[in-house]
Ligand SMILES: NC(=O)C1=CN([C@@H]2O[C@H](COP(=O)(O)OP(=O)(O)OC[C@H]3O[C@@H](n4cnc5c(N)ncnc54)[C@H](O)[C@@H]3O)[C@@H](O)[C@H]2O)C=CC1
């Protein structure tokens with residue numbers, strides 16, 4: 001199981017690489033960045049876990065060398081937000097970075113499972129897919145937008161409201177839609193640990209808002225020094241770990257993730273019907289299997305208020321997706 005991190009020397013990349021190094025299911029770990037990755041790799045290589053670690057830089061075909069033989073590629077490369085910015089403001093720089101890295105994957109490791117962390121996820125995932133289409137290697141089951149941090153935040157904040165932080169690892173809340181502001185839709189009515197019936201509407205609204213804008217809370221607290229890195233590394237390693245377990249044959253693993261709905265076989269059509277919109281991508285609970293996406297679940301039983309939140313997510317989501325697709329699409333003559 002060769003895992004590759006693209007953007008491995010960054011705020012997310014370093015702790016994520018550490019957590020992947022700590023995962024005994026990973027046998028080879030390749031770290032690529034435009035700076036510092038060889039040093040990070042040597043540092044991690046002293047840790048007594050099975051994987052061999054190597055670092056690569058752009059010269060001498062570093063990207064190609066890092067990606068050769070890759071099974072799972074995680075992409076946290078790109079700039080993070082500063083206060084006052086939206087995730088969409090990152091598009092200008094990150095779209096080109098993700099396109100170029102996706103080109104490397106499409107040409108060197110087209111069968112790898114690609115986990116996209118770089119923002120704006122609602123647009124960068126379509127960029128990866130369009131690059132793969134251009135190279136004739138697109139498989140909708142193998143490309144994932146990592147929305148796990150929204151799920152992790154939902155678990156944490158719900159456990160706080162329940163007055164018991166020690167519950168947080170077992171609190172499970174599906175978060176659907178996309179990964180920015182109102183496109184993040186927590187389905188709190190489906191929480192494994194129900195919220196108290198006495199919870200005031202204003203408190204419920206505040207909880208939803210905190211999950212939707214949790215990223216902004218960190219951006220504000222870091223005050224110009226970036227956005228969530230450590231919690232993102234934790235979430236990214238958790239999701240990558242699930243993909244690795246599923247690829248290794250473990251059954252029944254389900255996690256929300258932002259995926260392409262093109263494949264009827266995996267339930268994409270049914271979800272589009274449920275949404276009442278011909279969306280190309282959506283984050284929904286996905287059952288993972290040896291080939292990646294095994295089954296995209298529907299929204300399940302949602303409340304009228306949650307239906308309103310889903311409706312509110314669709315226009316922004318659709319615009320973000322279009323923007324990503326258009327960035328790569330070959331202009332029609
Ligand atoms: N999906 C999610 O839930 C989250 C996504 N993010 C996003 O993750 C991205 C990275 O965030 P941080 O690690 O905090 O940023 P950072 O600036 O600390 O690290 C980014 C790394 O990417 C590298 N990089 C830049 N261009 C590259 C290229 N062409 N090839 C390889 N590496 C390249 C940089 O050298 C740097 O080491 C941002 O876009 C951020 O918005 C952040 C938190 C949560």
Ligand SMILES: O=C([O-])CC(=O)C(=O)O
Pocket residue numbers: 080081087119149214215216218219227228
């Ligand atoms: O808010 C940001 O820019 C980073 C991010 O995606 C998150 O923390 O959810």
